[in-house]
Amino acid sequence: MKKSLGEKIFTIVNTVFLLCLCIVTIYPLYYVIVYSLNEGLDSLKGGLYLWPRELTLFNYEFVLGNGVVQNAYKITFGRTVLGTLLGLIVTTLTAYGLSFKKLPYRKQIMYIVLIPMLFNGGIIPYYIQLANLKLIDTFWVYVIPNMFNIWNMFVIMRFFSDIPTSLREAAVVDGASEMTIFMKVILPLSKPVLAAIGLFVAVYHWNDWYSGAFFINSTKLITVQTYLQRIFEANNMSLITSNSAIIAEAAVRESQTSQMTVTSVKMAAVVIGTLPILCVYPFVQKHFVKGMLIGSVKE
Template sequence: MDTVSIEVKNSTITKRNKIKVSIGERTFDLANVLLILLLCAITLYPFWYVLVLSLNEGKDAARGPIWFWPREFTLQNYEYVIRNPYIVHAFLITVTRAVIGSLVSIGVMFLAAYSLSKRNLAGRKTYLYFLMIPLFIGGNVVTNYVVMAKLGMLNNFLVYILPGAFSFFFMIIIRTFIEQLPESLEESAMLDGAGHYEILKSIIAPLSKPIIAAMLFFSVVSHWLDLSTNLLYVTDRSLYVVQYVLYMVVLSSSPGDLSDITNVAMRLQSQSSGSLPTPEVLKMATLIAVTLPLLFIYPFFQKYFVKGMLVGAIKA
């Protein structure tokens, strides 16, 4: 009986202490939820529209607007895009650039961050000030073009890798992360006879996986979305990246402007019974094909992304 009375008493106290929500507060919460749902719909609908249009048959799409789902579903638009040699080659160039460029960038910034995390490094402040200068003083398009030309970087694959290999901002984040690691780990390793290379490889690098993964993701996205480098320094078609191809496809407005893609589509149509896609659906299919890889790689970095950014951006 005592136990039952105690439970009844506790439930009574809980009911008394329960905060009453007024009608005005409920109305305000409901309005907030509806507003957020509306903003989400406004943000996501353009992507959904592009996806729907890319999955619709070209001639049917030309008859009138398509809003929520395809009227004549087809995957033939993606077949034309995937089998286009220019897009496939540009995709391979972009993947190669993203992989090599990101690894080189992370290697350079990680080595610089480890070195500058040592307070006993001679000239440490001088190096920091020197590396900080490009953040405030940078060349314009003409001077950068002249420098690239003098270095032999025009129409050179290395123009995608070397100029953007170092980022002072990201290096500072990595350095802050390394500085938060216990110094006792390095001291004990040095007592055992380990040098800086062994400490970096066996202690610092494994403990820095979250920040390395976060910076690696940023670097991959930067390389994948970069258009200006191709636009300014590359005229060789064999070195075009997929963003530049997408740029040319989106700007075109007629089959004559899409001669490369249209010629491939005509050859494929002669081999099948399907209808020829219109330039508009080809644009949408190309846009989806270029965007999807980033959506696929994000889940692999997500668990490191938040932890690395939170820890690396806050000074202990």
């Protein structure tokens, strides 16, 4: 079918707009990569747009050679894996129980679950609660408070509600227990939504700097994102405090070499902190898109 003039114009305008949107979205990250691969003092001259002028890996060698960064990566990976696993287990079990419409006191439980989603107690009561639970300055402050997410629970519960009850009834007739039904019937059918929610939870754990900044005092327990946050706060070397020992080391190294500046170290750290998520996302994208579309169309 031949396109009309209006359709051709729309296609051209839409294509140009999407290309511009891609450039605006991708170029900032590309610029960070280019800057991080260029010698620090040379970058201060400006004019870095498409590729490095003085190619070097020194910025990455410094960041990856820092013991604090290596430990921060271990903490971040451990938190992401354990937090995602426990988060999916707790959220999925809760969603499965509340997906039964005949569950006693289901309506009251839903109200109790919904209230914290609408009303927040504030950072000070939250800090006091974590302190009373002995979670401050421990690894578990990253995991335990984030084991349950109300919004994720509603998404999974909606998916469970759309599974035909005849499947569960057939399993009951065959003598399957509730746990068997959940493990061998419900979960295999729920892979798309679990992959989508798992990605959400993993990205949250990987990108969260807030918990480390407010609830962690020891540099041995900070995550990569908290490391980045402390770097970007230390714009002036004279303002670095004892809590920013990471940047203090950078200042010493900077005085010893002409290749590195604080900004170039920041850029390299940003790339290192972002790269793992960028590498994982393409492999789970199909599950992510399918999981988000589930329940959006009603028949």
